[in-house]
Amino acid sequence: AQKVTQAQTEISVVEKEDVTLDCVYETRDTTYYLFWYKQPPSGELVFLIRRNSFDEQNEISGRYSWNFQKSTSSFNFTITASQVVDSAVYFCALSEINNAGNMLTFGGGTRLMVKP
Amino acid sequence: DAGVIQSPRHEVTEMGQEVTLRCKPISGHDYLFWYRQTMMRGLELLIYFNNNVPIDDSGMPEDRFSAKMPNASFSTLKIQPSEPRDSAVYFCASSKGGPANNEQFFGPGTRLTVL
Numbered sequence: 001a002q003k004v005t006q007a008q009t010e011i012s013v014v015e016k017e018d019v020t021l022d023c024v025y026e027t028r029d030t031t032y033y034l035f036w037y038k039q040p041p042s043g044e045l046v047f048l049i050r051r052n053s054f055d056e057q058n059e060i061s062g063r064y065s066w067n068f069q070k071s072t073s074s075f076n077f078t079i080t081a082s083q084v085v086d087s088a089v090y091f092c093a094l095s096e097i098n099n100a101g102n103m104l105t106f107g108g109g110t111r112l113m114v115k116p
Numbered sequence: 117d118a119g120v121i122q123s124p125r126h127e128v129t130e131m132g133q134e135v136t137l138r139c140k141p142i143s144g145h146d147y148l149f150w151y152r153q154t155m156m157r158g159l160e161l162l163i164y165f166n167n168n169v170p171i172d173d174s175g176m177p178e179d180r181f182s183a184k185m186p187n188a189s190f191s192t193l194k195i196q197p198s199e200p201r202d203s204a205v206y207f208c209a210s211s212k213g214g215p216a217n218n219e220q221f222f223g224p225g226t227r228l229t230v231l
Contacts, residue, residue, distance in 0.1 A: 035219075045207065045222035091159065103149075103172070104220060106159040 002027045004094050004107035012113045013082050021077040021110045023092030029053075034068065034075045035093040035104065045091070051075065082114045118142070120223035122208050128229045134196040137226045140189055141210030149220060150183055150193050151207040159207075165191065198230045 003026040013019045025034065036048040049059065051068050059066045063080045079086055089111045093104040121140040129135055141148045149164040163173040168185045176183070180199070185191040195202055205227050209220040 037222075042224075043205065043227075044224045045209075047219055047221065050219055103161055103164065108158045 002029075002032075002094050002096055002105045004092050004105055006090075006092055006107035006110050008110045009108065010111045010113070012115065015084060015114055015116050016081050017114075018078060018080050019082050019112065019114075021079075021090050021092075021112065023075045023077065023107060025073050025075065025092070025094045027073075027094060027096055029096040031096075033095045035095070036066070036075075036077050037091045037093065037106075038088045039091065039109070040088040048077075048090075079112075082112075084114050084116055087112060087114045120208055120210055120221055122206075122223035122226050124226060125224060126227045126229075128231065129198055130231050131199055132197045133230075134194065135198045135202075135228060135230075137193040137206050137208075137228070139191045139193070139208030139223060141191070141208070142212075142221055143189065145210035145212045145221070146188075147211045147213075147220075148185060148191050149209040149211075150191070151209065151222075152204045153207060153225070154204045162193070195228075198228075200230045203228055203230050 005024045007022055011019060032053045034051045038046045038048055049066055056068050056070055065078045067076045075092060089109045091109045092107040095104050120142055123138045127135060146167050150162040151159050152162055153159045160175055162175045163183045164171055165185045168188055181195055183193045205225045207225045208223045211220045
């Protein structure tokens with residue numbers, strides 16, 4: 001069975017600090033996808049990134065970066081020079097490629113508060 | 117392109133009433149998902165459809181919940197009778213293609229309050 005754990009339920013930082021959100025997953029499959037979604041205070045879920053299990057290359061997109069390590073089953077998300085607009089709940093999710101329906105298993109989310 | 121559209125955005129009803137939530141997926145997407153989000157349980161998948169056919173409804177909490185997808189552009193989630201514990205935000209999401217293309221696009225959600 002697949003499982004996603006986001007141990008940090010809430011993080012508070014001051015603007016311009018760097019912050020890393022942790023995500024640890026469990027799966028029996030060798031092929032799977034990992035995702036990060038952002039849920040701002042307005043409530044909608046916004047897709048940030050998808051990574052497949054064969055691509056362990058880290059990715060950077062502006063102030064966002066992701067570190068995927070299969071050896072530790074982790075897919076961590078770092079925001080550099082955080083801004084107040086980054087305040088949101090961030091969800092990590094897992095989808096096994098063998099499941100026919102693209103089902104996502106979500107972690108519990110990490111609430112990030114960036115204070116000015 | 118319009119994203120996933122959900123209606124209503126907010127619904128307040130009394131216990132025992134029937135509630136119908138509506139979703140229009142992104143045109144061309146062949147998968148549709150219904151999720152429920154609560155503080156206690158987080159985001160839970162209730163049911164999903166592929167090409168309008170329900171594939172897995174194991175997440176539907178009980179018989180009071182039912183979902184239909186009569187065509188590729190419309191789905192409903194119905195709760196009858198509603199109970200206070202059904203209060204939550206209900207999201208609809210859609211995606212195109214199989215596992216290699218499984219980014220799910222979420223609607224804005226319907227916030228349901230059952231009094």
